[in-house]
Amino acid sequence: MTVGTPEVIGFIKSYAATIREHRTELIRLDAAIGDADHGENLDRGFRAAVERLPDPQESTPTDVLKAVAMALISKVGGAAGPLYGTAFLRASAALDGQAELDAGAVVQALDAALQGLKARGKADLGDKTMIDAWAPAVDAAREALEAGQGLPGVLAAATAAAEKGMKDTTPLVARKGRASYLGERSAGHQDPGATSTYLLFATLSCADP
Numbered sequence: 446m447t448v449g450t451p452e453v454i455g456f457i458k459s460y461a462a463t464i465r466e467h468r469t470e471l472i473r474l475d476a477a478i479g480d481a482d483h484g485e486n487l488d489r490g491f492r493a494a495v496e497r498l499p500d501p502q503e504s505t506p507t508d509v510l511k512a513v514a515m516a517l518i519s520k521v522g523g524a525a526g527p528l529y530g531t532a533f534l535r536a537s538a539a540l541d542g543q544a545e546l547d548a549g550a551v552v553q554a555l556d557a558a559l560q561g562l563k564a565r566g567k568a569d570l571g572d573k574t575m576i577d578a579w580a581p582a583v584d585a586a587r588e589a590l591e592a593g594q595g596l597p598g599v600l601a602a603a604t605a606a607a608e609k610g611m612k613d614t615t616p617l618v619a620r621k622g623r624a625s626y627l628g629e630r631s632a633g634h635q636d637p638g639a640t641s642t643y644l645l646f647a648t649l650s651c652a653d654p
Contacts, residue, residue: 461491478624490521510537535561575638582607600650
């Protein structure tokens, strides 16, 4: 199974709708340990991204992801814009203009996005950030790929790992970002960035977030 530009555009539109649906939840989660702007910023950013999507007949998945990255970087404040923008930009570069993406290409793009997030946010596993959902998802996707799974199986494994990683942020003490200012008081709250990351993987796998 492979996916091309129409499917990538469909994913972006679906994720924008998912963010809109979960906007209030993301705001509530961020209000507990951050600026309460994560849901609003992502909603604004992905609405802008949808408006900038290229013609599917004249573009590649690389073009789509780059357009999304530019929209997020230019339209979204706070940490979410630069972080998600970097993730989509690194993913677009990893695809290198391929017209059709198999499971291996998707895993490569997701891993490139993860490395971009780590470099941009200076965060790692256990810091109570989106990395806590993204890193396990990439590891699970790679393991599923190496086990011979096709794209649906790879994305299902990634989504399950992202969900567990998201939930596992609740007891953590934040070591990065605004939440880290709270110290021990940040424990007991699910990280909003890990939550939006899980929603991304759930949308990718066509799960019901």
